Amino acid sequence: MQKEQALAERLHPRLRDWFFTNFPGFTHAQLLCVPSVLKRESILLTSPTGSGKTLAGFLGVFDSLLRELESNGLKPGVRCVYLSPLRALAYDIEKNLRGPIAGMGLEKELRIHLRTGDTTASERTKFRNQPSHFLVTTPESLAILLAQQSYAQHLAHTEFVIVDELHSFAGNKRGADLSISLERLQMLRGKNSLCRVGLSATAAPLDLLGQFLVGKNRHCRIAEARIEKEQIVDVFSPIRRDPYPRPVTPARAFMRNCRN
Ligand SMILES: Nc1ncnc2c1ncn2[C@@H]1O[C@H](COP(=O)(O)OP(=O)(O)OP(=O)(O)O)[C@@H](O)[C@H]1O
Numbered sequence: 001m002q003k004e005q006a007l008a009e010r011l012h013p014r015l016r017d018w019f020f021t022n023f024p025g026f027t028h029a030q031l032l033c034v035p036s037v038l039k040r041e042s043i044l045l046t047s048p049t050g051s052g053k054t055l056a057g058f059l060g061v062f063d064s065l066l067r068e069l070e071s072n073g074l075k076p077g078v079r080c081v082y083l084s085p086l087r088a089l090a091y092d093i094e095k096n097l098r099g100p101i102a103g104m105g106l107e108k109e110l111r112i113h114l115r116t117g118d119t120t121a122s123e124r125t126k127f128r129n130q131p132s133h134f135l136v137t138t139p140e141s142l143a144i145l146l147a148q149q150s151y152a153q154h155l156a157h158t159e160f161v162i163v164d165e166l167h168s169f170a171g172n173k174r175g176a177d178l179s180i181s182l183e184r185l186q187m188l189r190g191k192n193s194l195c196r197v198g199l200s201a202t203a204a205p206l207d208l209l210g211q212f213l214v215g216k217n218r219h220c221r222i223a224e225a226r227i228e229k230e231q232i233v234d235v236f237s238p239i240r241r242d243p244y245p246r247p248v249t250p251a252r253a254f255m256r257n258c259r260n
Pocket residue numbers: 023024025026027030047048049050051052053054055200201
């Protein structure tokens with residue numbers, strides 16, 4: 001509870017208000033991951049599916065953007081690159097990001113560019129002329145952007161990289177290409193280090209994947225969140241008339257809900 005309160009207090013008030021209007025509290029994954037992102041510490045978060053890893057990665061990014069907006073106003077330029085192994089997941093995440101942006105009333109200030117092989121020429125031109133703050137893409141599309149000077153300059157202010165489903169890139173050619181792109185991003189940043197966030201539901205071995213995410217001789221925090229699903233324990237006795245649980249059919253589930 002104390003950790004939850006401390007984290008809530010640490011968030012920008014606008015973000016905090018939006019979050020607690022929409023959710024009852026932080027998930028364990030968020031409690032572990034957000035403080036690292038807030039202090040720009042690279043982290044590999046492994047946590048069960050449906051445990052809120054997306055916001056665990058993005059809350060700290062929103063906080064940083066809000067503070068920048070408040071202090072000097074937000075200039076154009078990518079601050080956060082989100083990488084997904086699948087185009088379909090990238091589309092989902094782009095939609096998920098629009099929720100908090102609209103919820104905080106930041107549609108005019110915060111822009112997202114979804115970049116895949118399907119991105120239209122007009123969207124590409126728009127991004128070239130006025131880069132967005134979020135770039136939601138795949139490693140392959142990022143590699144293409146990094147190879148072009150006109151886009152590379154848009155990426156020079158990237159502070160955060162979120163690699164979703166990190167395990168899917170480990171030990172394969174896509175992963176090797178991803179490592180190179182992350183190093184190129186880091187080079188564009190110069191001395192300022194890039195905060196790398198790896199998300200996965202099935203990562204192992206964790207220390208090796210952490211090194212894969214951040215590269216050699218860099219620190220990566222490893223965080224493992226626990227399962228938070230509510231467990232219901234029923235006890236059945238063989239001496240009762242109805243000793244064994246019957247399968248719950250939709251009709252029985254409906255009747256049970258009506259009784260409750
Ligand atoms: N703090 C929270 N409290 C309740 N629900 C939350 C919280 N944070 C996120 N959620 C919701 O939980 C659902 C699952 O979140 P999310 O997609 O981020 O999970 P995930 O851990 O990335 O799962 P997967 O491993 O399948 O990708 C979403 O509907 C999201 O809105």
